[in-house]
Amino acid sequence: MNIYRYKNNPILTPKDVKPHRKDFEVIGAFNAAMARYKNEIIMLLRVAERPVNESPDKVKAPVYNAVSGKIEILELNKSDNRYDFSDPREIKDNIKKDGSFIYLTSISYLRIARSTDGIHFTVDDKPLVYPSDELEVFGVEDPRITEIDGVYYIYFSAVSPAGIGEMMVKTTDFKNVERCGMIFAPENKDVVIFPEKIQGKYYALHRPTPKATGNPEIWIAESDNLIYWGKHRHLMGIRRNMWDSQKIGSGAVPFRTEKGWLELYHGVDYNDVYGIGAVLFDINDPCRILARSSEPVMKPEMEYEINGFFGNVVFSCGAVADGDIIKLYYGVSDTSMAYAELSINEILNSLKYI
Ligand code: MAN
Numbered sequence: 001m002n003i004y005r006y007k008n009n010p011i012l013t014p015k016d017v018k019p020h021r022k023d024f025e026v027i028g029a030f031n032a033a034m035a036r037y038k039n040e041i042i043m044l045l046r047v048a049e050r051p052v053n054e055s056p057d058k059v060k061a062p063v064y065n066a067v068s069g070k071i072e073i074l075e076l077n078k079s080d081n082r083y084d085f086s087d088p089r090e091i092k093d094n095i096k097k098d099g100s101f102i103y104l105t106s107i108s109y110l111r112i113a114r115s116t117d118g119i120h121f122t123v124d125d126k127p128l129v130y131p132s133d134e135l136e137v138f139g140v141e142d143p144r145i146t147e148i149d150g151v152y153y154i155y156f157s158a159v160s161p162a163g164i165g166e167m168m169v170k171t172t173d174f175k176n177v178e179r180c181g182m183i184f185a186p187e188n189k190d191v192v193i194f195p196e197k198i199q200g201k202y203y204a205l206h207r208p209t210p211k212a213t214g215n216p217e218i219w220i221a222e223s224d225n226l227i228y229w230g231k232h233r234h235l236m237g238i239r240r241n242m243w244d245s246q247k248i249g250s251g252a253v254p255f256r257t258e259k260g261w262l263e264l265y266h267g268v269d270y271n272d273v274y275g276i277g278a279v280l281f282d283i284n285d286p287c288r289i290l291a292r293s294s295e296p297v298m299k300p301e302m303e304y305e306i307n308g309f310f311g312n313v314v315f316s317c318g319a320v321a322d323g324d325i326i327k328l329y330y331g332v333s334d335t336s337m338a339y340a341e342l343s344i345n346e347i348l349n350s351l352k353y354i
Contacts (some may be wrong), residue, residue: 308333
């Protein structure tokens with residue numbers, strides 16, 4: 001597969017974003033949703049900020065207070081053995097030991113960067129979507145955007161002690177947003193909504209994380225109105241000893257191609273390496289899988305894909321199609337945004353047809 005990676009990658013880094021509060025620092029500008037709006041390419045960034053911390057013995061956890069409307073900062077002692085601080089992203093419970101976290105070390109919100117050439121982006125002064133709900137007290141993350149008839153549906157993970165679910169808002173101008181509530185209850189993330197009705201129904205891919213039995217895998221659901229989703233079906237699973245052996249989830253909004261709906265999804269292996277692969281669904285029945293990548297289309301190879309806040313991650317939440325070219329925008333190492341170009345035909349030819 002010939003992938004063109006932009007030579008000056010990454011195209012946007014935390015340094016390009018001013019923290020929204022003086023006592024915070026930006027540690028991530030990544031996993032952005034993409035959309036075309038008028039003559040602009042909109043990049044809706046997940047911006048992760050954390051409180052500036054000068055004390056090596058302490059870990060600070062930012063938490064939104066839904067009553068005061070402000071982010072508060074909790075301070076924990078690194079020597080406190082009730083907590084496990086080994087993952088830079090989250091603070092786990094040392095007693096419960098079930099892998100769940102109690103706090104995150106940063107808080108994310110969504111902020112727009114705008115461009116006319118698709119490479120040089122200018123970041124808006126203010127966030128577009130900021131935590132504002134009890135279900136968002138640990139932040140809002142990893143957005144996707146689906147445009148249907150001039151309305152841009154923006155949906156993202158809402159993180160709180162109640163779990164991680166998928167929240168939706170909509171906009172027509174990328175200035176004002178209208179809240180639509182939670183569309184997939186916890187634990188669920190990596191939702192992508194198809195850009196048009198198929199045989200009279202809207203479809204979404206989603207990723208529950210079952211606990212008692214089952215794995216983090218891709219499901220599909222249908223809807224008449226984009227708010228109420230039903231007829232859930234398990235669509236595709238992880239594959240032992242392959243690049244997508246630990247978990248999988250959707251990435252960019254699917255593209256209509258001559259051969260079917262092409263979805264670029266992410267897969268994680270047992271070493272926590274995040275790669276991007278492809279799957280093809282029947283154009284009239286997205287519940288039918290026609291083909292899937294045996295090898296990742298893209299895996300972390302460049303320095304900026306390997307090193308960062310959480311390294312070895314290429315993760316796309318949005319791409320823009322231009323003829324045969326997919327302009328792929330992807331988060332690297334939970335830190336920055338990078339840009340690459342891929343040929344749709346080459347991807348289609350690389351798949352293993354079932
Ligand atoms: C994981 C990572 C983090 C994210 C949390 C909560 O730890 O994906 O980036 O903040 O989950 O969603």
